[in-house]
Amino acid sequence: MDTATLPQVTIERTLAQLRWRPTDFEExxxxxxxxxxxxxxxxxxxxxxxxxxxDRNRVLAAVFTSEAxxxxxxAEPGLAPHGxxxxxxxxxxxxxxxxxxxxxxxxFNCLGPDRPLAFVPELLERLQPFVDAxxxxxxxSAAERIDFDCLAADAYPRxxxxxxxxxxxxxxxxxxxxxxxxxxxxxxxxxxxxxxDNDRYLALFLFTDARRANRFVRINAVRDTQRELxxxxxxxxxxVIAWSRGxxxxxxxxxxxxxxxxxxxxxxxxxxxxxxxxxxxxxA
Numbered sequence: 001m002d003t004a005t006l007p008q009v010t011i012e013r014t015l016a017q018l019r020w021r022p023t024d025f026e027e028x029x030x031x032x033x034x035x036x037x038x039x040x041x042x043x044x045x046x047x048x049x050x051x052x053x054x055d056r057n058r059v060l061a062a063v064f065t066s067e068a069x070x071x072x073x074x075a076e077p078g079l080a081p082h083g084x085x086x087x088x089x090x091x092x093x094x095x096x097x098x099x100x101x102x103x104x105x106x107x108f109n110c111l112g113p114d115r116p117l118a119f120v121p122e123l124l125e126r127l128q129p130f131v132d133a134x135x136x137x138x139x140x141s142a143a144e145r146i147d148f149d150c151l152a153a154d155a156y157p158r159x160x161x162x163x164x165x166x167x168x169x170x171x172x173x174x175x176x177x178x179x180x181x182x183x184x185x186x187x188x189x190x191x192x193x194x195x196x197d198n199d200r201y202l203a204l205f206l207f208t209d210a211r212r213a214n215r216f217v218r219i220n221a222v223r224d225t226q227r228e229l230x231x232x233x234x235x236x237x238x239x240v241i242a243w244s245r246g247x248x249x250x251x252x253x254x255x256x257x258x259x260x261x262x263x264x265x266x267x268x269x270x271x272x273x274x275x276x277x278x279x280x281x282x283x284a
Contacts, residue, residue: 002134002228005145005268006146006151006173007146007147007150007151008146008147009033009144009145009146009147010144011034011039011040011065011106012035012065012114013147013150014030014033014034015034015065015108015117016115016117016147017029017030017150018034019098019117019118020037020058021153024147024151024157024167024263025052025263026091026154026261026263027126027147027151028130031127031129031130032124032130032133032136034091034127034130035092035095035127035130035131035133036090036091036130036224037090037091038091039065039066039088039090039155040063040064040088040089040090040091040093040094041063041064041065041066041067041069041070041087041088041089042063042064042067042086042087042094042097043062043064043070043073043074043084043085043086043087043124044084044085044086044087045080045081045084045085045115045177046083046084049061049062049064049097049098049101050073050084050201051141052110053076053079053110053111053114054108058104058105058171059101059102059103059104059234060102060106060107060110060118061098061102061105061106061107062110062232063106063107063108064107064108065108065109065114066109066114067146068113069108069109069111069112069113069114070086072111072112072113073107073110073111076111085177091127091130092131092135092148093130094122095127095128095158096131096132097195098116099124099126099143099213102236103121103124103196104116104121105118105119105120105121105123105255106119106123106124107119121235126178127135136211138211141209141211143177143208143209144208144209144211146173146208148170148173148174148208148259148260151169151173152170152258152259152263152264152265153203153263154166154170155167155169155170156170156263156265156266158264166213168267168279168282170202170273171279172207172279174237174255175237175260175276177208177237178236178237179234179235179236179237180204180206180207180208180213180234180235180236180237180258181206181207181208181209181213181232181234182204182206182207182213182232182233182234182235183204183205183213183216183217183222183230183231183232184224184230184231184232184233185224185225185226185228185230185231185232186224186226186228186229186230187228187268188228190231190233191250191283192204192249192250192253193205193222193223193224193225193230193250193263194250194253195222197255197257197260199255200255201255202252202254202255203253203256203257203266204236204253204255204256204257204269205252205257206240206256206257206262207232207258207259207260208258208259210232210234212259214232214233216260216261217229217230217231217232219254238270240256241272241273241276242272242273243269244256244269244270244273244274245273247269247270249269253269254268254269255267255268255269256268256269267283
């Protein structure tokens with residue numbers, strides 16, 4: 001499967017998810033992406049950001065996610081006064097600049113080419129904890145560029161299975177990865193750490209990238225049977241599929257959770273191999 005054909009994480013998609021589908025996604029993940037994003041644009045005149053046009057005379061900060069969006073504003077007659085200059089900034093610099101003035105809202109790409117997205121000014125307050133956090137300097141992996149959150153939200157709307165083709169698309173993308181990341185014991189030979197999920201099934205927690213897995217361990221303070229903080233280990237999908245095929249999981253695992261809570265998705269432990277076989281027999 002060519003993962004380049006899968007939906008990719010972009011700042012435009014992230015903003016649209018926060019604006020239009022906030023209950024389908026973990027807000028923390030979306031706000032962190034905005035704070036970490038490195039390619040915003042403002043237009044400054046006399047060192048003050050220009051505002052988006054508004055027929056109600058509100059003071060709306062104009063922010064741009066691309067040069068094309070920035071240039072669409074500059075091309076509109078009568079908007080940008082002489083001496084306007086562009087300023088490139090990252091999410092932290094953007095929040096700092098906009099915090100210097102009181103706004104009635106923030107509008108991204110107010111004149112296209114992407115659909116304009118307007119937010120209440122409280123967006124800046126919600127961003128602040130992520131702006132203040134240490135910058136994540138780890139390189140972004142290929143798996144992290146795939147928008148698994150979007151795939152999961154579409155496949156399991158309101159945590160119920162959606163259309164079969166959409167569900168299959170999520171699982172095809174999951175199986176196409178070269179590695180998954182599991183929560184493992186630091187002291188018991190790297191054995192998987194299992195926990196009861198919300199339905200009381202003994203579950204194994206797997207993630208599509210190491211960053212998500214480490215965040216899960218940190219936020220939940222996951223510990224192994226020796227009460228040591230759990231670690232994150234890479235595991236080949238084929239290994240987990242083999243466990244499922246022979247029901248040879250370490251312990252009585254009932255469910256396999258992927259990207260738990262981000263939003264996540266899961267399979268009964270004994271069904272993962274059958275699901276892989278189904279997708280292989282019905283290759284797209």
